[in-house]
Amino acid sequence: MSGADRSDAWVALRSLPMGEHVEVSDGERTWTGTIVPHHELSGDRILQLKLESGYNIGIRIEPGFTFRTLAESNAPPVRGAPVPGGTVPRSATGSVVLLTTGGTIASRVDYETGGVRPVKEESEVLAFYPELEASGAVRIVPVFDRLSEDIAPEDWPTIAQHVVTAYRDGAAGVVIAHGTDTLGFTAAALSFLLADLPGPVVLVGAQRSPDRPSSDGASNLRAAVAVARDPRIGEVVVVMHAGPSDDRFAIHRGTWVRKMHSSRRDAFHSQNGPPLGYVVDGRVELGAGVRPPAAGPPRLDGPMDARGGLLWFYPGLTADRAETFSKGMRGIVLAGTGLGHVGSWHLTWIRSATARGMIVAMTTQCLEGNADPYVYATGRELLRAGVLYLGDLLPETAYVKLLWALGHSADPKRVEELLRADRVGEFRDRHDAGGPP
């Protein structure tokens, strides 16, 4: 298969498979290389070639170019080493069960094409992270394969059910690998959905993808496994970097935690006070107030009702828009300004909504501190209009808790009771004065 092609070379070239070795020429200059995947943002008629030097370049294949395919490249293909396969059936008893929900825990780079292939098989993942099993077996159970922004409220009970099953099968602890974008929502949801937990449920993610040597995935995962083995913990937590270093990790309560930065490794913060503890040099250090394990057995405390919403107030938000947004919903969480305020022009629709039995709950878009209706007149009027103030709950946590409460009762009074009651330590009664770090 060679010989110059007199028709438009571009048409023929783009039908060639990735990894094909070709020589293209404009009659003056000849390029030899391997066809590699087209970049999404690449220009028109650009052929992407990996040259012998390892560099990728783009060549604009104008009409008049010729090409021919070549036999195998002279250079030996650069590929990853074979992965030892493990086929022995593995039991959950005494193991940490690692539930994967998507994103990439591990991936391999094919230097020949530049492609990145996610690694999903248990044996392959463990070969990737041999240190994971340093202190005991880890079993990997795929739940689904979804980017975290594609995880919806109906997925939360599915994950929770896998946790219940893992503990029933004798797991020592459960780790959930999850994309970081909505990790906080899932952590809050599992906090409410899982009752009588006999051990920790640890959500973990990575802010740097695993196709790079500096990925935080491996160290986060290792810290998460250490927390999952800790017998003092019986709640849902998130374990991620506590700072830019790879040797200190924070343990956040699932209802307190929020992603506060789009890219930093230490993006996750516990709002309103310190986290539950830290992992330092592989050692789990806990502060006061960690919820101890229950005797079990764990159960799924569902369902959830997705007919709830979260609305961020801003100065131009009209009453019409807010009312339209809340149509068909049984409840809505407002992220109000300051101590929990919205423009007074919203009072009318809120009054009629609460009169119809809709839950209207208030949180603060400041993200830290209480929503408090008593300080200003607007707050007092909102309170009189039937708005439920949810203290220092994060707007997201309040939203998740709303869906959970709606799932538990058709009666608005009962839903309000559930929302008000502290369930898993989500309210912080005391806001630490802070001090030198």
Added chain:
Amino acid sequence: MKAGLEVHQQLATGKLFCACPSELSDDVTLSFVRRLRRASGEGLAIDPAVEYQASRGFSYRYEAGPSNCLVEMDEEPPHPVNPTALDTALQVALLLHARPVDEIEVMRKIVVDGSNTSGFQRTALVAVDGRLDVAGKRYSILSVCLEEDAARKSGGSDAEVIYRLDRLGIPLIEIATGPEITSGAEARAVAEEIGAIVRSTRRVRRGLGTIREDLNVSIEGGHRTEIKGVQELRLIEQYVEGEAARQSVLLGIRDELRRRNAPPVGTVATEVTDGFADVTSGPLAAASRKGPVLALRLRGFADLLRSPPGTDERLGRELAEQARSIGLRGILHSDELPGYGVDAAHVEAVARRLGLEREDAFVLVTDGSRERAERAIARVAERADRAREGIPGETRDPLPDGRTRFSRPLPGRERMYPETDVPPISVERARLERLAESLPESTAARRARLVREYGLSEEIVRQLAAADALDPFETLASYGRSPGAVARLLVQEVPGVALPPGIVEFEPSVDALDALLAAAEAGRFAKEGIPNMLSAFAGGAKDLEAALTVSGLGGMSREELEGLVEKVVRENARMIAARGGAAFSPLMGDVMRAVRGRRDGGEVAKLLREAIARSNPAA
């Protein structure tokens, strides 16, 4: 001999993938620790360089400061490529007659020595197929790349390497020549010419370490080695010639080993600690030694570890470098024994222990840690074994004395994959046309013009270019200063200035130099006083008057000078009467000592001659 160059020049355009300044800073405001994983779980054995780095551990501390943001900390994705840096790289490509690619794709090149927080260096191929003519010979330019500089080592211990992040992300233009260089002098000339071309864009950083060269050298029958990170242009010749000599010696050793049928070198060491119990001095002295003494037999290596006559290269040094690379002080080998506190009886005993035959040699190693001593033996054995094949592919570090030292094995094929966080850049024709129009005058054309316009010699212009002083030369000349005086100032007087104690750098502004020359021309002080005046400026004198005071050159008026001359002539009237015109020389010396450079020497001579003539009209 065949050699090729890779020239890396830092740009002063701001960093390549973020908005930080491309400047170094010694302020550290934050430090943090990272571990780099071997790239994506692949086997390490594939790449000897990566494996070697891996064997040295993976924990790194980074220091960040005012030249850093989250991008260098690997806490934020890279921003799109700095357009000014890319324009500069494209300009350099055009100046080198290279062909830009149609679309530039940024790659990740795996580097796990910790010098990049990401674990890779971002690099992009910008252009290929250029050429460069130097002294009538044509060299090929294989590629022009644009890449980010790495962090610089600022300290560390066995357990942890410390890097400063200020340098990370500074744009580097990398220019690779073909292997057509055949001597050290050529290598230096090509490096100088490339440096001048890159500087002509006026967007480069200046100073030591801002331009670095990698030298690829091989000789017939040898193997390519890479001398990496040469900062001193003037040592290039020595490095290149020295490497050729080293390879030649190693090939000679290989031939001799083959002639002797030397078998593969075993790696099993023999412990000979008790044989040295009575050694009282040297590295094996029982009192100072903290661990075992291990011996390794090298079959067929007798007399091959020392330098062959007339050379300075020796295999023993190469073996010692291997031991040093993992922290040992060195080795002892049988070609240098007895010595170092070891006597003939000790040597004899070790030879018996190892069952040594006539053509065999041995190596002794000691270290506080037995494990490390064993690793050293393994490395020494491996290196000795490679001697049977010739020259191992190595990366070598340049040393300040013009020699080089083993650094690590030559990396395999670069492990690169696309940097998906940075969009590819289409190189539009309009951009190239715009750059082509604003291209700086080529360095060759500029030199020819300077010779023509200013009547300078080609040699002086070459020296101005080598001193990176063409710009200040033209500026000062355009201010009306004498071209000859300006050239002397920039080529000799400024580079040769005697720096006052505690001052390490002196970069006078063009305006300061202009004022200096103008004052000398106006007779404020003598031309001979220029070095002293420069020293005064280097020491911090803030203006001309201050410099005149500090250097003691200020404050001699014409009247004072005339008075001084009259006085000297009066006091020596008898000698003038006796010797006539011949009195001039000794008296001129006296007067000049008193003038201390405050007035021009020609002026003094003229006044003195006139005064002598008045005193003795016959003279």
